[in-house]
Amino acid sequence: MTMRVLFGAGPGDIDGYGTERLRAEFLVERLFEPGRIAFAYTHVDRMIVGGACPTGEKLSFGDGADVGTPHLFTAREMGIANLGGAGTVSVDQQRFALANRDVLYVGRGAKQVTLESDSAAQPAWFYMNSVPAGADIKHRLITKSEAKPLELGEERRANKRTLRMYIHPEVAPSCLLLMGITDLAAGSVWNTMPPHLHERRMEAYLYFDLAAEDRVIHLMGRPDNTRHLIVANGDCVISPAWSIHMGSGTGPYAFVWGMTGENQAYNDVSPVPVETLR
Incomplete structure (x- = not known):
């Protein structure tokens, strides 16, 4: 296990910042290397993002040395989304089977998490968001069918998409973590429109289901001073509260969004008119 x-x-x-410095500060690349766990700890609201791709052997974590506590979950909660083949997550003595696009909430107090794939030929991709937590909430599996879907956007504007809430007060409670998955409709390319700010929450974007030759152009920065990141399959963007976030893909893709901050009010946002961007 590594922790950047x-x-x-x-x-x-x-x-x-030039290109390399911008990528170093805000982009976490190649989270899903076969047979390993990779984490990145950001001082932006102290979120941890991680990825694991178990193949022949199980992968485990839970030590808290990197965060200064006996266990990683001594004062943290986590969401684990499976973006690949079927797999199993064991939290201490509890086993949870995760199909593609299922999400597991892991509450404060867990000691060890073990990840395994049902098939090494079609391994699971376990994507993780962890944030500080001040409440004990039971672990819970949220299947794709249990998530709350929202149909957003318009086909004529190339931003039609289905947003599914998983870890959210309306579906499965947490202390401070929000997590969901958005799938774009065929022919749509824009993942968030209009762009917006939410000054009371940061966000992490994990892009997946891209072909090897495709990329997402992720726009960030202040509305009057934007920058961009070129993002590949399995890469994660750290989006601080002061930054807009929106992106467009050169081909089909989906993304996982995870948030934490002062509140869990999904609509606590400030839209930014496109014509004002610079």
């Missing part, structure tokens, strides 16, 4: 540390930056800092 990101320190974040303020909106005034990115004026001096």
Whole structure:
């Protein structure tokens, strides 16, 4: 298991960033290497993002040395989304079978998490978001059919999409974590429209189901001072509260969104008119 540390930056800092520095501060690449677990800890609201692709052997984690506590979950909660083949997540003595696009909520107090794929030829892709938690909430599996779908966007604007809420007060409670999956309709390319800010929450975007030759152009920065990241399959963007976020793909894709901050009010956002972007 590896833990990379990101320190974040303020909106005034990115004026001096070239491409490599921007990617180093806000992009976590190649989260799903076969047979390993990779985590990145960001000081932006202390979220941890991670990825695991178990093949022939089970993969386990739970030690809290990297966060200064006896166990990773001593004062944290986590969402685990399966974006690949079928697999199983064991939390201490409980086993949960996750199909593609199922999400497991792991509550504070867990000791060890073990990940395994049903088939090494079609391994699971376990994507993880973890944030500090101040409440004990039971572990819970949320299947795709149990998630709350929202139909958003318009075909004529190339932003028609289905957003599914998984870890959310209306579906499955948590302390501070929100997590869901958005799938774009055939022919649509824009993942969020209009762009917006939510000053009281940060967000992480994990892009997946891209072909090897395709990329997502993720736009970030202040509305009057934007930058972009070129993102591949299985890469994650850290989006601080001061930054807009929207993206367009060169081919089909989906993404997992995870949020934490001062509240869990999904609609606590400030839309930014496209014509004002610079």
